[in-house]
Amino acid sequence: MKTINIQSDKKDNSLKRRDFLKKAWKVLGLVLMAELALFVFDIIRPSRKEEIISGNGELKDLGHVNDFSLGSVTPDRANKLFVVRQGDGGFMVLSLSCTHLGCAVLWNGEKQQFICPCHKSVFDMMGNVLSSPAPRALDYFPVHIEAGRLRADLSQKVQRKKYSINQVTYAV
Amino acid sequence: MHDTNSTIKKKIPCFGFILHLHPRKVNPSVLRFHLTFGLGGMAALLVAVQAVTGLLLKFHYVPTPQGAYNSILNLQETLLFGKMLRSIHHWGAILLIWVVFLHLLRVVFTGAYRKPRHSNWHIGLLLFILVVFSNFTGYLLPWDQLSYWAITISTNLIGFIPFGGSWLKEVLLGGTEVGRATLTKFYNLHTGIIPFSMLILMAYHFWHVRKAGGVVVAEEFKYLDNIDTNPHLVAREFVVALVLLAVLFFLGSVFDAPLRDRANPAMSPDPAKAPWYFMGLQELLIHFHPFIVVVFFPLVLLFAALGLPYFIKKDKLYGIWFISSNGKKAAVYAMFFGILITLFFILADEFLPGPEIVAPNLPTWITSGVLPLTVSLIAVYSFLRYLKKKYLLNRAGIVQTFIVFLVAAYSILTITGIFFRGKGMSLVWPW
Numbered sequence: 333m334k335t336i337n338i339q340s341d342k343k344d345n346s347l348k349r350r351d352f353l354k355k356a357w358k359v360l361g362l363v364l365m366a367e368l369a370l371f372v373f374d375i376i377r378p379s380r381k382e383e384i385i386s387g388n389g390e391l392k393d394l395g396h397v398n399d400f401s402l403g404s405v406t407p408d409r410a411n412k413l414f415v416v417r418q419g420d421g422g423f424m425v426l427s428l429s430c431t432h433l434g435c436a437v438l439w440n441g442e443k444q445q446f447i448c449p450c451h452k453s454v455f456d457m458m459g460n461v462l463s464s465p466a467p468r469a470l471d472y473f474p475v476h477i478e479a480g481r482l483r484a485d486l487s488q489k490v491q492r493k494k495y496s497i498n499q500v501t502y503a504v
Numbered sequence: 505m506h507d508t509n510s511t512i513k514k515k516i517p518c519f520g521f522i523l524h525l526h527p528r529k530v531n532p533s534v535l536r537f538h539l540t541f542g543l544g545g546m547a548a549l550l551v552a553v554q555a556v557t558g559l560l561l562k563f564h565y566v567p568t569p570q571g572a573y574n575s576i577l578n579l580q581e582t583l584l585f586g587k588m589l590r591s592i593h594h595w596g597a598i599l600l601i602w603v604v605f606l607h608l609l610r611v612v613f614t615g616a617y618r619k620p621r622h623s624n625w626h627i628g629l630l631l632f633i634l635v636v637f638s639n640f641t642g643y644l645l646p647w648d649q650l651s652y653w654a655i656t657i658s659t660n661l662i663g664f665i666p667f668g669g670s671w672l673k674e675v676l677l678g679g680t681e682v683g684r685a686t687l688t689k690f691y692n693l694h695t696g697i698i699p700f701s702m703l704i705l706m707a708y709h710f711w712h713v714r715k716a717g718g719v720v721v722a723e724e725f726k727y728l729d730n731i732d733t734n735p736h737l738v739a740r741e742f743v744v745a746l747v748l749l750a751v752l753f754f755l756g757s758v759f760d761a762p763l764r765d766r767a768n769p770a771m772s773p774d775p776a777k778a779p780w781y782f783m784g785l786q787e788l789l790i791h792f793h794p795f796i797v798v799v800f801f802p803l804v805l806l807f808a809a810l811g812l813p814y815f816i817k818k819d820k821l822y823g824i825w826f827i828s829s830n831g832k833k834a835a836v837y838a839m840f841f842g843i844l845i846t847l848f849f850i851l852a853d854e855f856l857p858g859p860e861i862v863a864p865n866l867p868t869w870i871t872s873g874v875l876p877l878t879v880s881l882i883a884v885y886s887f888l889r890y891l892k893k894k895y896l897l898n899r900a901g902i903v904q905t906f907i908v909f910l911v912a913a914y915s916i917l918t919i920t921g922i923f924f925r926g927k928g929m930s931l932v933w934p935w
Contacts, residue, residue, distance in 0.1 A: 376689075377675055412757035428770070433660040433773040433792070434681070435653065449774035450657055451790055452929050465789060466873060489680075 336473060389484040391476060394425070397503045398480070405439045411486060412440060414446075417459060422500035425484040426459050428470040431491075437470070446470065447479060458495035468493050475501040525710050526733045527718045533725035534927040535736060539614065539823070540719055542744035543607035543611060546708065551743050553752065555699060557593040565645065567691040569684050572647035573766040580763070587760060594761030595638050596752055604635050612812075612907055613835075615665040615822035615900065616720040618630055622813035624712035627705055629809055634702050636781065641694040643779050644687060652767030655690075656682050657786070664794035681769070722823030775929050783921030784914045791853050793873035800877075805910075816900045829905060830895040838905045841887055844913025849880065850920055854931055884909065 392411060398405055399459065400417040407414050407428070416424040426446075428436045435450035445462065446455040454463040459470035469492050473484040480503070536760070542931070551750045564583065568573040580587040608628065611617050617625035658684065662673040678685025713719070778786045789798045808815075826832040884906075891897060891905055926932035 412770050429681075433657040433789075435657060435776050436770055438772075438774070449772050449927070450653075450929060451786075463671045465794070467794070 337482055351430045355387060393484045396480055397423075397477060397482055400482070407439060410428075411484075413435070413484070413486075415482065416459075417498065418457075420484065422502050423460070423475050423477065423482060424458065424500055425473040425475050427473065427489055428468055431461075431468050432466040454494075460495045469495055472499055477501060477503045508777045512551060522738070523734060525714070526737060527714060528733055530718050530733050530737050531721045531725060532728050532731050532736075533721055533823070534719040536738060537740070538825075540610060541606070542741065543603055543610055543742050544713075545599065545612065545744060546603045546748050548608055548710075549704065550596055550603060550752075552705060554593065554600065555594050556572055557589055557596065558695065558699075560589055561593060561700060562695060567645070567687055569647060569767070572645060572687065576646050576648075576763060580676050581923040588757050591759065591761045591920075592752060592756030592825065595755040595759070597642060597750075598780075599752060599755075600635055601639055608632055609907075609911065610642070610899070613825055613904060614720055615816075615824070618816060618822055619813055621720070624716065625708060625813055626810060627709050627712065629806075631705050631709060634698055634705070638686050638694060638698040638702070639781070640814060641698065644690045645694065645794035646671075646763055647687065647767045649764040649767055649771075649773050650762060651684060652769065653772050654778050655686070656772075657776060658778050658782055661789075661794065661798045661900055664705050664798045666795070666799070683738070693804035720823045723820045725823070747773075775925055776928050777921070777925070780918070780922055787917040787921035787925070791849065791872070792876055793869055794888040795869070796873055811880075811901070816903065819849070821900060826904065827901055831901050834895045834897055834901060835890045835908045838908040841913045843916050845880075845883060845887075846916040849876075850916075859906040 367493075380412055386431050388489035392402065394408060394411070394413075394415055400415055400423070402417060402421060403419040404415055404417050406417075408427075408501040412428050414426045416426055418424070430437050430450065430453055432448065432451055432453050435445040437448045437453075437455065439445075442448050444457055446459070447453075447468065448455075451465050452463065453461065455470055456462055459472065461467075461469055471489045471491050473486055473490055474490065475484070476483045490499075561579070564575055564579045564586070565571055576590070580590060585588070611625065611628065640658065641654075644651045659673055659677055662676065665672065668906045674680060676686075676689070677683070678689050779782060785797055788801070821827045826835050887909075888902055888906060892902055895901070897905065920931075922933055923934045926934075
């Protein structure tokens with residue numbers, strides 16, 4: 333039906349066509365910008381592939397249950413964690429990153445406290461905050477005990493406000 | 505004058521280009537060293553020095569967690585002047601932060617941010633942020649204990665931004681913690697994206713200075729006849745440049761850039777500190793909730809700085825330090841107030857029983873958030889009101905006094921953080 337118009341008023345229609353082309357260019361420009369934005373975004377965003385390659389998704393064997401005495405805290409610096417064994421035999425695996433700004437907390441055996449060297453945060457043996465600025469208890473890793481071997485899922489760092497009994501795993 | 509021009513031109517390379525950045529004639533009042541202290545020119549020279557030394561360092565640096573530390577050792581121990589090269593880059597970076605910060609203060613306190621210079625004020629702010637960010641990304645590259653943990657605690661700060669803070673942190677780090685992806689990212693930002701952006705913005709910055717007719721001229725000097733830039737201004741700039749280079753080379757050859765043990769992600773040094781220019785923030789973090797330190801203060805400051813040219817009416821109070829003698833007195837007052845009240849807050853937080861003990865049931869966003877913030881804001885507000893009455897300050901005067909207060913307070917926080925925080929970040933005497 334456009335052809336009819338062209339015959340009736342050539343000038344007016346060429347303008348319409350020009351308008352259409354101008355708009356088309358604009359739309360194409362926007363599409364290009366969106367594609368570029370997506371492309372750049374994909375480049376700068378954190379890649380998940382690396383974690384898969386580094387094999388963090390597996391259960392990490394931390395030793396035999398009997399290696400850890402009752403009421404002890406054992407640092408495992410290679411895996412950036414502490415193995416906490418409570419007096420009643422329950423296990424917790426705590427991340428050593430302070431929940432404030434990520435410094436590696438230190439275990440003070442005398443005071444039975446975790447102390448962060450960066451901003452003086454203090455945690456008890458269960459990871460509860462005793463002194464701010466840390467906003468929440470130390471993160472922990474889920475623990476699985478199979479055939480006396482203590483294993484932790486290091487790919488899942490669990491955040492929590494406070495310690496509760498269901499975060500503890502017992503050797504059956 | 506034409507003769508001197510052509511003779512110098514023959515002797516100094518790129519002289520035509522340097523002249524091109526200047527107006528042909530300038531008001532004699534802008535030649536006074538104490539108007540600008542040559543800070544803008546110094547910043548430009550330091551950026552050039554950082555570019556040259558940085559490009560040389562790039563020949564030997566290996567941007568991987570395995571190779572970075574060794575490549576620095578190698579550079580320092582086997583290369584002729586390798587250690588000095590790195591030290592000059594190190595001191596140049598520190599001087600650059602100082603110089604751009606002082607340049608910013610100079611612009612504020614001589615009222616040079618006002619229209620028609622407001623666009624350049626914004627570009628300058630952007631450049632300032634880029635300088636800090638450039639310094640910050642460079643801090644990680646040696647991959648020693650100092651750099652690893654400084655970047656860890658600084659980037660964890662970003663995680664406290666509500667809605668998307670942890671996502672932003674992951675984007676910056678390329679993961680959940682400082683690692684190979686972070687180093688790649690920071691290396692690219694430090695040696696590519698930031699310098700490139702700075703180069704473009706600097707050209708824009710210089711062009712704006714020229715467009716505004718050069719440096720700000722006070723009303724009282726406007727009647728003076730302009731004099732030739734060459735040699736009057738150029739010769740002075742040349743002296744400043746030589747002195748600055750001498751200081752930089754002296755620092756670089758006498759004081760080595762620090763290098764601690766190789767980064768160990770499992771062991772924070774005690775105490776672990778942020779880069780020195782963020783130590784004021786880290787000190788604030790001991791006293792305030794992270795949300796206030798990381799989100800509230802920076803955002804308020806940034807928007808206040810951006811809006812400054814629109815908040816202050818167009819008047820003739822520019823080109824003079826601190827507006828008037830009353831303004832100067834108020835500024836001195838504010839400086840002492842800033843120093844004393846900050847010291848008082850730090851000591852009170854250290855020795856008085858904390859709110860956790862007095863009222864253990866209150867959540868932390870009240871005890872270390874709303875409560876200390878309200879107390880400090882009321883203290884500052886009443887002090888400013890008092891100064892306003894005492895010295896009959898106008899709006900520009902109050903803003904300026906407040907900025908003096910902020911600078912004094914941040915300086916005290918920074919000094920405390922750097923020198924008076926020892927093991928476990930507790931207060932200690934440094935000697």
